[in-house]
Amino acid sequence: MELYSYFRSSAAYRVRIALNLKQIDYTVVPVHLVKGGGEQMAPAYRALHADGLVPVLIDGSGPDRVVLTQSLSILEYLEETHPLPALLPLSPAARAYARSIALTIACDIHPINNLRVLRYLQHELGVPDEARDVWYRHWCEHGLAALERTVVWQGRSGDFCLGDTPTLADCALVPQLFNAQRFKCNLTGMPTLLRINANCLALPAFARAAPALQPDAES
Numbered sequence: 345m346e347l348y349s350y351f352r353s354s355a356a357y358r359v360r361i362a363l364n365l366k367q368i369d370y371t372v373v374p375v376h377l378v379k380g381g382g383e384q385m386a387p388a389y390r391a392l393h394a395d396g397l398v399p400v401l402i403d404g405s406g407p408d409r410v411v412l413t414q415s416l417s418i419l420e421y422l423e424e425t426h427p428l429p430a431l432l433p434l435s436p437a438a439r440a441y442a443r444s445i446a447l448t449i450a451c452d453i454h455p456i457n458n459l460r461v462l463r464y465l466q467h468e469l470g471v472p473d474e475a476r477d478v479w480y481r482h483w484c485e486h487g488l489a490a491l492e493r494t495v496v497w498q499g500r501s502g503d504f505c506l507g508d509t510p511t512l513a514d515c516a517l518v519p520q521l522f523n524a525q526r527f528k529c530n531l532t533g534m535p536t537l538l539r540i541n542a543n544c545l546a547l548p549a550f551a552r553a554a555p556a557l558q559p560d561a562e563s
Contacts, residue, residue, distance in 0.1 A: 345370040348392065348400040350377045351558035352526075354454060354519035355415040356399040360558075361515045362419050364549035366426045370401075374560035377459055416450050419512055431512045441498065442506050445491065445513035449520045453487035457523070481529045488524060491517075492534040501536060503543045510544060518544050522555065 347363065347370050349356035363370050375398050376383045383389060384396040392400045393413050401418045403410040403425075412418045423431050432439045455461070457480050465471040465479060500506050505513035521541045524531060531538060544550045555561055 346373050346402040347371070348373045348375050348389070348398055348402075349558065349560075350375050350398050351555045351561045352523075353377065353398045354458075354523050355397070355450070357519035357522065357553060357555065358415045358450075358515045359399050359401060359418050359422075360553035361518065361550055362422050362431060362512075364552050365429060365431065365510060365515075366422055368422070368426055372559055374558075376560060416446055416512075416516075419446075419515060423512075429509075431510070431515065433506065433509075433511065438500070438506060441500060442511040442513045445495070445505055446516040448487070448491055448494070449516040453484060453491075453520060456483050477527060480527050484520075484524050484527065484529050485531075488520070488529070488531065488534055488537060492537050495536050495540075501540060504540055510547065510549075514540065514544050514550075517541065518550055 345363070345368060347356065347359060349360065349372050351374070360372075375389060377398070382396070384393070384398065389400075390396055392402075392411055397413070399413075399415060399418065401412045401421075403412070403421075410421075412421055419431065432442055462476055462480065465476050466473065471479070495501050495505060502508040504510050505517060517537065518541055521531070521537065545554075551557075
């Protein structure tokens, strides 16, 4: 498999974690989202992803290759094609809960804080860097605080978001907390999420997926 990835992309980070958890061999193809106006804007990459986003996962080669976009869709594909170890539990209710956490992050928190939104605020609307970062912190803290309340209220967490086995939910949580910490969000009111994050990062599959260890990582 080939994973078109940017080292700091939380969406690509999710997929790297899942590939590592499932022990699937893959090659990272770096796509720098900033240099030269963004390598994702090149026609060759746009042929893979019309909107110029990462990640893209390619499974196979030749005319039968599968080209996949959207990180959660890729995770579901990996779950169906490589079912063990499972990223979703057996119970329909538990599966829905794991998906709900992942979707809260991928659909409610991440989209209004991703790179293209921040760049639009800065370059098109003239928002200063400091105000841009205030925007990021506000919406990220708001979303993560709601997620903390949800996880505590549901009472389903153990070492991880759902019991004591990593799931789709943890694949989404860790990258979002990485970005939150990078932007210096206030996470003091989120002890449950931080505990789960620490447990995840203690696992080799999560540790190897970290941005700093990627081939395109910048010092």
